[in-house]
Amino acid sequence: MSVVSTSRAAVTSSLALPRVATTLALTGGAVTSLAPSLLPRGPVVQGVLTGILVALCWGVATVARRLRSGAPTPHRDARAVALVLAGVALVWSVATANHWQNAVRAAMSAPPIGAGHWAEATAWAGATCLALYAIARGISSAARRLGLLRVVALTIVAGTVLIAGAAPAAADVATQHFRSTSARIDPTLGSGDPQSLVPWSTLGAEGRRFVAGASDPRGVRTYVGLDSAPDTAARARLAVAELDRAGGLHRSHVVIAVPTGSGWIDGEAARGLERRFAGDVAIVGMQYSYAPSWATFVFGRADAEASARALFAAVSDRIAELPAAERPALHVYGQSLGSVGGSAIFGSTADQRARTCSVVWAGPPAGAVRSDGATVLANSSDPVVWWSPALLTQAPDLSTARTDAPVPQWLPVISFVQTGVDLLFALNAPSGHGHRYGDDQGLSMRDCG
Known part of the structure; x- marks a missing residue:
């Protein structure tokens, strides 16, 4: 009987629904990542952003749960309801994001997106989230063995090495450009x-x-x-x-x-x-x-x-x-x-x-x-014109901007995040956008x- 009971417990555990807080956190990260952007968003950028925000919210929820270890566990029905509502919210967010992206793309003469875009974005989101989870677990494990300060020091050294390795390549590109333009001087x-x-x-x-x-x-x-x-x-x-x-x-x-x-x-x-x-x-x-x-x-x-x-x-x-x-x-x-x-x-x-x-x-x-x-x-689609720390709590002043594409509704914090991502690709838009x-x-x- 003990073996049977153990097997049933294992099956029940494997089929357990995620906690309500976890479901809400993951859904919040995904929905935030799908909020309207100023510029067309490719599947890789969208997927990586979604993965980062989902992993971040997941981490916050995990830390909060550990700090509240004595709190009562929600009933299974509550978890099921939260999961259903999360599914509805995600479907609605993807549909809205698809409509918005195509409107922005039409304004900038870019091709529309469809199901293939979201399939690729989903794959990138999953890969990014899992990679960040693995990194977090690795850092946590290393911190337990080596100590937090040593892990921080090693991370800084690794980042410095990567930057130093990229510098010669950038210099080579600059040198090639010098040679290619030297013949055109008046x-x-x-x-x-x-x-x-x-x-x-x-x-x-x-x-x-x-x-x-x-x-x-x-x-x-x-x-x-x-x-x-x-x-x-x-x-x-x-x-x-x-x-x-x-x-x-x-x-x-x-x-x-x-x-x-x-x-x-x-x-x-x-x-x-x-x-x-x-x-x-x-x-x-x-x-x-x-x-x-x-x-x-x-x-x-x-x-x-x-x-x-x-x-x-x-x-x-x-x-x-x-x-x-x-x-x-x-x-x-x-x-x-x-x-x-x-x-x-x-x-x-x-x-x-x-x-x-x-x-x-x-x-x-x-x-x-x-x-x-x-x-x-x-x-109006220029993230440089939008972005400032004040965007966290107040709408941007667009009184001097010309409307060249659909203008998203300002949302506290969310608009700051989305505009920050757009800043990285502000020069990738066609001229006039x-x-x-x-x-x-x-x-x-x-x-x-």
Whole structure:
């Protein structure tokens, strides 16, 4: 009898329904991951996100259960009801997500999704969740044997090794890009040519790409890289000297283009500016960092602002030395972190209007720029325009954004999570959506007056 009883107990245990708290936690993670996104979401990204959130909620539920070890266990019927409700919620969430994704995709001319998308996403979600579970179990086991501090130290070392291993590959890609763009440099009207004050080797990847991409032979593009001079003030002086050398001060318009964190200046914007002013324009940029914009925004925002102020002061002072009739109109352009640096040049809207002809901010981070008196280009599907810590508790300000795709309803915390994921893929959208802006950035530059 004892063997039979034991067998029955084992079968009953194996067929036991999950706890109510576990069911609610897993369902909450899955439903959160399926909330509306700003950009089209592929099956891999959707699956990995779902797996991460489900594993996270699973872990939280497990910890909470252990802390409440003396709490009464819900009846089996309650578990069954919770499981049924969870199934209904998941089916409804997938159906809603499918409808939303296809609406966003239609707005961005992307192909629709169907059952195959969700089958692949489910597979990725399961694999991700199980992998995280295995990692958590491994860390827990290692912590018991080695101690928590040693496990943390080993994790840090492993992460450092992975980053160090990726760095040479990134350097190889950058070197290949240098070689591929070197033949396209204009020999007379840009930085890096034989007569330039700025050696080609110091421009950096983004500087080389910028000066090599001129679309109008009458225009001037100059750029000073981070390695072109030892400090911000010296780089600003060199930028003015190079602008003067290339004939930029003899154009009717000079545009200070504040780069993003990596030194990137959007080629679409530059081509738009050259079209806007029929080639009678000089564009000058100055690098202040090699780091991605998000890292610079968090840790080096002051560098972006100081660099923009220094370059603007140097250029505007040089223009003021010219005879009044020969002074070019001065404009400022910045995208993303560049708009933050550009906005920091001015103390007020009145100061901005007094010292410039016009300014354009494209894709400015939420709440980070002064928009009064500026031309602001912002896509409603741009996560950079949405995301800030305030998104946790309040809806974003989209008053300056143009509606380019369906706009999701703001949801506390959930919108913050979804927008954070979209940030990682903000540049994967087609031009005119997400954080991709076209030549309208330059074409929208206003006249003086």
